[in-house]
Amino acid sequence: MLPLSQTTGYAILALGCLNGCCGRLMLAREIAASTGTPLPYLSKLLHALCRRGLIEGKRGYRGGFVLARPAEQISLLEVAEAVEGDAWLPRCLLGLAECSPQQVCPAHEFWAVERERIKDKLRATTIADVAAFARQRGLVPLRDDSRFPPENSHSSGSVEGGP
Amino acid sequence: MLPLSQTTGYAILALGCLNGCCGRLMLAREIAASTGTPLPYLSKLLHALCRRGLIEGKRGYRGGFVLARPAEQISLLEVAEAVEGDAWLPRCLLGLAECSPQQVCPAHEFWAVERERIKDKLRATTIADVAAFARQRGLVPLRDDSRFPPENSHSSGSVEGGP
DNA sequence: TCGTCTGATTACCCGTCGGTCAACAATTTT
DNA sequence: AAAATTGTTGACCGACGGGTAATCAGACGA
Numbered sequence: 001m002l003p004l005s006q007t008t009g010y011a012i013l014a015l016g017c018l019n020g021c022c023g024r025l026m027l028a029r030e031i032a033a034s035t036g037t038p039l040p041y042l043s044k045l046l047h048a049l050c051r052r053g054l055i056e057g058k059r060g061y062r063g064g065f066v067l068a069r070p071a072e073q074i075s076l077l078e079v080a081e082a083v084e085g086d087a088w089l090p091r092c093l094l095g096l097a098e099c100s101p102q103q104v105c106p107a108h109e110f111w112a113v114e115r116e117r118i119k120d121k122l123r124a125t126t127i128a129d130v131a132a133f134a135r136q137r138g139l140v141p142l143r144d145d146s147r148f149p150p151e152n153s154h155s156s157g158s159v160e161g162g163p
Numbered sequence: 164m165l166p167l168s169q170t171t172g173y174a175i176l177a178l179g180c181l182n183g184c185c186g187r188l189m190l191a192r193e194i195a196a197s198t199g200t201p202l203p204y205l206s207k208l209l210h211a212l213c214r215r216g217l218i219e220g221k222r223g224y225r226g227g228f229v230l231a232r233p234a235e236q237i238s239l240l241e242v243a244e245a246v247e248g249d250a251w252l253p254r255c256l257l258g259l260a261e262c263s264p265q266q267v268c269p270a271h272e273f274w275a276v277e278r279e280r281i282k283d284k285l286r287a288t289t290i291a292d293v294a295a296f297a298r299q300r301g302l303v304p305l306r307d308d309s310r311f312p313p314e315n316s317h318s319s320g321s322v323e324g325g326p
Numbered sequence: 327t328c329g330t331c332t333g334a335t336t337a338c339c340c341g342t343c344g345g346t347c348a349a350c351a352a353t354t355t356t
Numbered sequence: 357a358a359a360a361t362t363g364t365t366g367a368c369c370g371a372c373g374g375g376t377a378a379t380c381a382g383a384c385g386a
Contacts, residue, residue, distance in 0.1 A: 003256055004256065005258050005373075005374090006258050006373085006374070007258070007373075007374075008258045009257055009258030009259040010258075012259065027333095028332085028333065029332090036260075036261075038375060038376075039376095040375075040376060040378095041374070041375055043333070043334070043335090046333085047333080047335090057333070057334095058332085058333085058383085059332055059333040059334075059381080059382050060331070060332050060381090060383025060384060061330070061331045061332065061382095061383050061384035062331080062332080062383080062384070063331075063332045063333060063382090063383075064332080064333090076270075087372095091166045092166065092172070093281075094167050094171070094172055094239065095167035095170070095171045095172030096172040096175065096296070097169060098199075103296065104296070105296050106239075106288050106293055106295070107239075107284060107285075110284050114277065114281060117277065118256075118277060121270060121273050122270075125269050125270060129269040132269070133259070133262075133266065133267070133268050133269060136266045136267075168344090169343085170343075170344075190362075190363095191363065192362085201344085201345060201346075203345075203346060203348095204344070204345055204346080206363065206364070206365095207364085207365085209363085210363080210364070220363070221353085221363085222351080222352050222353065222361095222362060222363040223351085223352045223353025223354065224352085224353050224355070224361045224362065225353080225355095225362080226352085226354095226362045227362080227363090228363095250342095
């Protein structure tokens, strides 16, 4: 259960990325560039997050993604459960398949407490908190507004092309 | 890093099993039956534990396995590191590949503390503690002494039987 | 309607983990 | 030496996570 998968890490970064782009649609391509996630892989992940109601996607011309709710209302626990699915079930710390309330392993009580502590931490941490981390990496503030021509100007929206 | 793998669980049960068979050689077949581990899979695992110096094996007729040290001196942390190997390296709780002391994730400090707490628990728990769990399952006390005809009334525990 | 932009989907590749099978090698008894 | 017993080893399999490529399908502007 414990260390979240790399895929969940991608999801967390992607959501943090969307948070930096307040209200505006963000392209999967941009999120991929910002977070360092392979675009095709990210695409599937984003779709899954759509199905789970964490973000909203719009396809076609001027499509993209937005957070479905304010970042402060999306906990990492929610993200973890959305991405990890059934793998998020509590397992015995020692890897004992037979460990149960009837047959408790030597670390059973300890692990129950720790697990709850960790879940509490994930519950208390939100996507908004992740923004600070993302900003450290200089990844969020892309804000390539050339994609959103201000209607009163007809500037060509050539999307740079990246490094 | 955290929930130990199923394989480590097998190793823990196997070692606990050997503990119940104080000093005597135990067959891989018996360990497999007692712990519910597939025999061929267990065989490789036992061999790995031999290489890591946790147990000693003897092949051929009247072969088997014994603990290399008293069960009280074998910590679960040692078992985990022996079985999991490099996978036991500390990873970011959130699955962030870029998480490092320079770019700390929102759970970095928290996770460092928790991880140490868990390692301490594993360090403090030994194979002797596992025996209680194994006994709960009624798995340990096989003790099929018919395999050990009393040629010498007092088994001098001559396990080493050097080459 | 057409062309283009965008996400969605399908198929496939690779490495690891848990697991199985079969052949092999070592040791002791006969 | 032969046979019986036991651990050892390599090949192989299926499932799953991470990753890639190519194609499909929806939305908008002209």
